Amino acid sequence: MSGTGMxxxxxxxxxxxxxxxxxxxxxxxxxxxxxxxxxxxxxxxxSLSRMGGTDLEGRIARADRYLRDAGVFYRAYxxxxxxxxxxxxxxxxxxxxxxxxxxxxAGLTQRAELLERIAADIYSENRLVQEGLLPPGxxxxxxxxxxxxxxxxxVGGHYLHFIAFEIGRGPDGNWWVLADRxxxxxxxxxxxxxxxxxxxxxxxIYAETHVHRLASFFGTFRDALQMHKKNGDDRIAxxxxxxxxxxxxxxxxxxxxxxxxxxxxxxxxxxDNKVMVRTVAGLKPLSVLWRRLDATYADPLELDxxxxxxxxxxxxALRAESVAIVNALGSGLLETxxxxxxxxxxxxxxxxxxxxxxxxxxxxxGQQAEREHVARNLDRMIIGPxxxxxxxxxxxxxxxxxxxxxxxxxxxxxxxxxxxNRLVGxxxxxxxxxxxxxxxxxxxRPMSLRVFAARSRDGWEIMPGGFARIGAGDxxxxxxxxxxxxxxxxxxxxxxxxxxxxLLPSEENFTRNMPGSLPSRAADNLFWLGRYIERAEGALRIxxxxxxxxxxxxxxxxxxxxxxxxxxxxxxxxTNETLPESLVNNIxxxxxxxxxxxxxxxxxxxxALNDLAKTTHEFREKVQPGDDASSAMTVLLRxxxxxxxxxxxxxxxxxxxxxxxxxxxxERGLHMSRLLGHLSGPDAPDGALDMLIEIxxxxxxxxxxxxxxxxxxxVTDLLALDSLNPRSVLYQLNEIKTEVEQLPNAIVNGxxxxxxxxxxxxxxxLALMTPEGMDGAVYDRLESEMERFSDLxxxxxIG
Numbered sequence: 001m002s003g004t005g006m007x008x009x010x011x012x013x014x015x016x017x018x019x020x021x022x023x024x025x026x027x028x029x030x031x032x033x034x035x036x037x038x039x040x041x042x043x044x045x046x047s048l049s050r051m052g053g054t055d056l057e058g059r060i061a062r063a064d065r066y067l068r069d070a071g072v073f074y075r076a077y078x079x080x081x082x083x084x085x086x087x088x089x090x091x092x093x094x095x096x097x098x099x100x101x102x103x104x105x106a107g108l109t110q111r112a113e114l115l116e117r118i119a120a121d122i123y124s125e126n127r128l129v130q131e132g133l134l135p136p137g138x139x140x141x142x143x144x145x146x147x148x149x150x151x152x153x154x155v156g157g158h159y160l161h162f163i164a165f166e167i168g169r170g171p172d173g174n175w176w177v178l179a180d181r182x183x184x185x186x187x188x189x190x191x192x193x194x195x196x197x198x199x200x201x202x203x204x205i206y207a208e209t210h211v212h213r214l215a216s217f218f219g220t221f222r223d224a225l226q227m228h229k230k231n232g233d234d235r236i237a238x239x240x241x242x243x244x245x246x247x248x249x250x251x252x253x254x255x256x257x258x259x260x261x262x263x264x265x266x267x268x269x270x271x272d273n274k275v276m277v278r279t280v281a282g283l284k285p286l287s288v289l290w291r292r293l294d295a296t297y298a299d300p301l302e303l304d305x306x307x308x309x310x311x312x313x314x315x316x317a318l319r320a321e322s323v324a325i326v327n328a329l330g331s332g333l334l335e336t337x338x339x340x341x342x343x344x345x346x347x348x349x350x351x352x353x354x355x356x357x358x359x360x361x362x363x364x365x366g367q368q369a370e371r372e373h374v375a376r377n378l379d380r381m382i383i384g385p386x387x388x389x390x391x392x393x394x395x396x397x398x399x400x401x402x403x404x405x406x407x408x409x410x411x412x413x414x415x416x417x418x419x420x421n422r423l424v425g426x427x428x429x430x431x432x433x434x435x436x437x438x439x440x441x442x443x444x445r446p447m448s449l450r451v452f453a454a455r456s457r458d459g460w461e462i463m464p465g466g467f468a469r470i471g472a473g474d475x476x477x478x479x480x481x482x483x484x485x486x487x488x489x490x491x492x493x494x495x496x497x498x499x500x501x502x503l504l505p506s507e508e509n510f511t512r513n514m515p516g517s518l519p520s521r522a523a524d525n526l527f528w529l530g531r532y533i534e535r536a537e538g539a540l541r542i543x544x545x546x547x548x549x550x551x552x553x554x555x556x557x558x559x560x561x562x563x564x565x566x567x568x569x570x571x572x573x574x575t576n577e578t579l580p581e582s583l584v585n586n587i588x589x590x591x592x593x594x595x596x597x598x599x600x601x602x603x604x605x606x607x608a609l610n611d612l613a614k615t616t617h618e619f620r621e622k623v624q625p626g627d628d629a630s631s632a633m634t635v636l637l638r639x640x641x642x643x644x645x646x647x648x649x650x651x652x653x654x655x656x657x658x659x660x661x662x663x664x665x666x667e668r669g670l671h672m673s674r675l676l677g678h679l680s681g682p683d684a685p686d687g688a689l690d691m692l693i694e695i696x697x698x699x700x701x702x703x704x705x706x707x708x709x710x711x712x713x714x715v716t717d718l719l720a721l722d723s724l725n726p727r728s729v730l731y732q733l734n735e736i737k738t739e740v741e742q743l744p745n746a747i748v749n750g751x752x753x754x755x756x757x758x759x760x761x762x763x764x765x766l767a768l769m770t771p772e773g774m775d776g777a778v779y780d781r782l783e784s785e786m787e788r789f790s791d792l793x794x795x796x797x798i799g
Contacts, residue, residue, distance in 0.1 A: 020442045027432040040097040047205045060091045063201040071606045075246045090436045090470040090486040098494040105462040107357035112453045112460045117350045119159035146330040148302040155324040161455045168448040169432035177359045183332035184292045189250035191467040198489040210494040212464035221454035222258050228324040234287040237261040241293040243595050252598030262599035267519045270313030273320035278520045280797040281744035288324045295329040446471040465490040518655040524798045525596045530663025532590035538671035539583045541695045544633035551626035559685040578629045579620040608643040658739040669732035677779030689715050696727040716771040733763040755796040
């Protein structure tokens with residue numbers, strides 16, 4: 001049930017139970033002008049009013065735990081560089097009646113089509129400028145107008161495929177468009193995560209409320225992109241600026257959710273005017289790119305020459321019509337705020353109808369008369385902190401006047417007079433408020449919505465929801481997350497049950513990607529993730545053994561401890577540090593490698609790796625040498641084993657798995673070869689062989705197999721040459737050989753590739769050895785050959 005049958009008195013009582021009051025002169029999403037709860041909110045408010053404080057706090061904690069476990073974050077700029085911040089969810093959703101949403105969707109659909117028509121005109125006939133509906137300077141002087149793509153018709157004929165709108169409700173209850181997002185709009189993936197987290201908190205209320213689902217919106221868009229594929233084995237990819245981007249989490253989430261590749265500019269190459277993906281199996285065709293980076297960075301050859309994240313030749317591929325880009329390069333021009341001033345007239349010209357959704361009132365200060373109009377109305381345009389202060393922006397988005405009336409007024413008027421042809425004035429819209437749970441109570445907070453539109457087979461489809469931006473206080477200038485704002489889910493509520501939607505295919509047909517579709521950069525990150533994880537484990541095992549003996553001897557100069565300290569120092573591991581910095585760096589490097597392949601990483605694996613990194617940093621601050629450190633190392637080893645177990649049990653045995661596994665096997669082989677070469681020689685101190693067996697996690701196995709005290713030969717046999725011991729060097733080389741056999745191009749025209757041949761040679765050479773023949777020189781040679789094998793892997797598959 002939607003709860004719309006609650007009486008007015010009951011609704012009022014529920015609102016009073018929440019201790020929630022209106023702000024005078026401001027529209028509110030939950031309360032009507034008379035202070036009663038709006039029908040669409042009644043069931044939700046009634047349910048909230050029956051909750052105790054402990055119950056509500058527990059629900060909020062469930063939502064926060066989900067977001068934390070899923071690793072949802074955004075990057076905050078300023079202060080600590082590229083700091084990852086927890087996702088700032090405002091846990092109370094915004095509820096909108098389905099009938100009101102239908103009218104709003106109709107207005108947004110019209111606007112989406114209008115933006116498409118404007119883009120098509122600007123980059124082709126340019127009649128809007130010729131007829132005086134757009135000022136020439138607004139186009140020609142705009143950095144988002146890309147001349148190299150002028151005259152190019154996009155593949156499929158459309159410039160826009162996925163756009164967003166910032167909308168707000170004014171004091172009169174009507175919706176206004178605050179901004180259009182046509183460049184590379186973010187937030188759709190976050191809207192999905194908001195929905196999951198919010199339903200974790202209010203699963204019972206959500207189940208009883210007819211809330212429109214979001215999955216069908218994404219399924220429709222995915223199907224529309226599939227239509228642009230030229231061949232069945234062509235790829236579709238999300239093009240991201242990389243992990244340092246503010247919304248990289250969303251790029252990875254969307255790619256994983258829709259089953260697309262996640263690529264950076266360096267993953268692509270343009271060959272014969274065709275866009276190709278660099279994969280471990282060579283160059284593979286790609287025909288659809290959903291770009292999430294600004295257009296000017298896309299091609300350093302023809303656009304921004306300083307770009308280091310683009311793909312040279314991409315514009316030429318557009319000319320050859322070999323790739324569809326979503327949205328078309330140059331579409332960011334439509335985000336220019338001055339366009340808002342001309343939308344009503346353009347709508348009448350292009351669509352022959354009035355604009356259904358008004359834009360925030362805007363003036364293009366291109367002529368003297370217009371500048372004088374702005375000056376006369378300045379006092380009305382810039383008023384009080386309770387308003388959305390978006391008064392003036394130049395073409396680069398710089399805020400010219402970001403404060404209320406005061407000492408900057410005269411300076412602003414002077415700048416309008418001097419630079420009016422570059423300035424845009426906007427009248428202020430006072431945004432509506434919505435409930436937020438703040439410091440244990442409900443409070444009204446200003447709100448705007450970001451709503452998404454996707455092109456489908458049959459036209460535009462509006463996401464039945466989106467996400468709300470919630471102000472940190474009464475000041476709407478703090479509505480952005482970077483300024484302390486938060487976000488909330490948006491529930492579009494129907495009077496009748498809604499259709500359950502899913503991304504699972506309704507037909508029997510499907511496409512299976514070939515094993516070689518792994519991008520080379522992803523293979524490189526997986527390989528090094530395996531190496532860093534195993535490198536950290538090897539260091540932990542040595543340090544645990546060292547601290548265990550230090551607890552017994554309490555003397556760093558004891559021969560075995562001094563010997564192992566010297567060995568570790570050569571590896572940049574300082575035993576004077578309880579948890580050495582190099583160990584922490586290896587775990588951080590593993591986390592970084594994993595962050596570069598978030599689309600290929602399970603949430604559980606990511607959580608385990610984050611937990612390992614967090615615990616390592618905590619231990620470093622407080623762990624003492626000896627038994628305390630030894631126990632801490634055991635905890636970290638268990639967490640590493642937990643991560644390895646998740647990967648082993650859950651990761652699909654595909655090409656990516658093989659590179660991760662080869663990295664782990666290679667690093668373990670290197671680790672054990674170095675240790676054997678150092679601690680099993682004739683000059684090794686007393687106790688070295690026993691320490692070797694302990695580090696190799698083979699104490700019980702040695703006792704069962706040999707029934708004698710450790711000797712150089714038994715230790716060498718078990719840790720170097722035993723093909724059944726998962727810690728032995730030979731075992732690692734055998735596993736590497738097995739994985740290499742399954743890699744793309746391991747066999748070419750019936751012949752082994754050089755890389756395959758080297759894997760077999762490494763294994764065979766060691767397999768023919770006996771314990772008696774293993775000495776320091778053999779281990780040194782084996783270590784060098786394994787390092788060369790790593791280089792050969794990079795030359796063969798990474799490039």
